[in-house]
Amino acid sequence: MQKKIYPTEVLDVTINYLDDQGRGIVNYVHAPDKGSNGKHLKIVVGKVVAGDKVRVTIPNAKGRRMAVVEYDELLEAGPSRINDDSILVNEAGGTPLQFMEYAYQLEFKQELVQRYLVEKGFDKELVQPIIGMENPYRYRNKMELTFGANGELGMHRQGNFRQIIDMEDSMLAPEEMVAVKQVVSQWQKDFALSGYNKDTKEGLLRNLMMRKSFATGELMVVIFATEKAEALKEAADDLTERLSRQFENLASLIWVLNRNIADRTQSEEEMVLFGRDYINDELHGYHYRIWHDTFFQANPVQAEKLVELALEFADVNKDMRTLDLFCGVGTFSLPFAARSKELAGIEIVESSILSARRNAEDNGLDNTFFMVSDARSGLKELKEVWGQPDLLLLDPPRSGAGGKVMRSIGRFGTEKVVYVSCNPKSLAEDLVWLREFGYELKVVQPVDQFPHTVHVETVVLMQKVKG
Numbered sequence: 001m002q003k004k005i006y007p008t009e010v011l012d013v014t015i016n017y018l019d020d021q022g023r024g025i026v027n028y029v030h031a032p033d034k035g036s037n038g039k040h041l042k043i044v045v046g047k048v049v050a051g052d053k054v055r056v057t058i059p060n061a062k063g064r065r066m067a068v069v070e071y072d073e074l075l076e077a078g079p080s081r082i083n084d085d086s087i088l089v090n091e092a093g094g095t096p097l098q099f100m101e102y103a104y105q106l107e108f109k110q111e112l113v114q115r116y117l118v119e120k121g122f123d124k125e126l127v128q129p130i131i132g133m134e135n136p137y138r139y140r141n142k143m144e145l146t147f148g149a150n151g152e153l154g155m156h157r158q159g160n161f162r163q164i165i166d167m168e169d170s171m172l173a174p175e176e177m178v179a180v181k182q183v184v185s186q187w188q189k190d191f192a193l194s195g196y197n198k199d200t201k202e203g204l205l206r207n208l209m210m211r212k213s214f215a216t217g218e219l220m221v222v223i224f225a226t227e228k229a230e231a232l233k234e235a236a237d238d239l240t241e242r243l244s245r246q247f248e249n250l251a252s253l254i255w256v257l258n259r260n261i262a263d264r265t266q267s268e269e270e271m272v273l274f275g276r277d278y279i280n281d282e283l284h285g286y287h288y289r290i291w292h293d294t295f296f297q298a299n300p301v302q303a304e305k306l307v308e309l310a311l312e313f314a315d316v317n318k319d320m321r322t323l324d325l326f327c328g329v330g331t332f333s334l335p336f337a338a339r340s341k342e343l344a345g346i347e348i349v350e351s352s353i354l355s356a357r358r359n360a361e362d363n364g365l366d367n368t369f370f371m372v373s374d375a376r377s378g379l380k381e382l383k384e385v386w387g388q389p390d391l392l393l394l395d396p397p398r399s400g401a402g403g404k405v406m407r408s409i410g411r412f413g414t415e416k417v418v419y420v421s422c423n424p425k426s427l428a429e430d431l432v433w434l435r436e437f438g439y440e441l442k443v444v445q446p447v448d449q450f451p452h453t454v455h456v457e458t459v460v461l462m463q464k465v466k467g
């Protein structure tokens, strides 16, 4: 039997709340009709804030339980809607809170952290007021753009890797990166260079990556292409000339050959067109060399605060042996090592460990031991080769550390565990494990690392209950 299709309805609705992904939710109830009390329909709407009144068109409205739509018209703005026409809009998505006044964004994230912790039986009062940014715009030190098949250069629309939205300006990128993008776009046009077409797998230019150190001012520009720079000598020389003339702080211009069909900024072969193959950066007083493929905190202003908080909560001293689990390139390891007797770092990505070792050496730290290992198996090995830590710090990926790692941490039994998290949901789940090992939650400090997105970082102190 064919399913009945109901008529399309145009509804004027008010957004009840935003879900964890920053999408507007309307719990709509159809008017009752004969024999029914009124069917429920969940309407999910993008680009809104709570309290917005919007007009939406829902095909087959009574025949469905849920509809994901864009609104047709904003009828009335909710109380938190941003009221400033000069604010840039990020059309590509990825920043669903961008329509909300910043103070409300902070409130939204504060509540998110509280809710996940309360769900697991922790005290909401331990959550300190979130630390926001003084200026929540243009905070990124790295942007990765894609060349489209029709001459665009920008971000792809969220959920659609084929649609590139040309970046005329950006709420996230420093102005200088926007200027680099304009130079590169003009250069592409002048030399009639094709953008890579993901369907036909043809075309020359794939990605533009820009990195800028906020501390040293050094700028890196990287072009990913399907041909070597030698094959396009005139164009490559001209780009070098344009960028080095316009940007005095250009410290590195690299051409990367990437013929791989996978849609990633991979590297087969690199050629330095200008300067060196890395830039110098600084964080919390430590020096870092950043290659084009080096992981580094993308919002250095807030990353400083994370390090500061972790140090404050740990109250580390020169008699302590510290373990930094999921240590990456050592953003936390270096300042902790400088204050500890010894420090060990564990991380699964080999290139990050090589960076961490080099960073420790560059900063004159000789009390570190970095080990490439999966945290799930590495803790046992670490105990054998390095010994027992007195302090444990962890900064796992979004999925969290998981039960196996948290149980190992519990068995280590250090007096303090400092947990830096980028996902309050997995954080709350992980903390439950530690509670079972006699740890008490002492303080929770949310930090807004990525304004306008739904992400929130949290630094937490768990302490072992004595007795």
Ligand SMILES: C[S@@+](CC[C@H](N)C(=O)[O-])C[C@H]1O[C@@H](n2cnc3c(N)ncnc32)[C@H](O)[C@@H]1O
Binding pocket: 295, 296, 297, 326, 327, 328, 329, 330, 331, 332, 346, 347, 348, 349, 352, 373, 374, 375, 376, 395, 396, 397, 398, 422
């Ligand atoms: C949130 S980042 C921490 C970055 C680090 N604090 C830094 O600033 O460089 C999480 C790190 O965990 C690493 N990682 C992911 N899964 C892992 C695992 N199973 N074992 C060890 N490290 C892992 C990732 O490679 C990444 O460097």
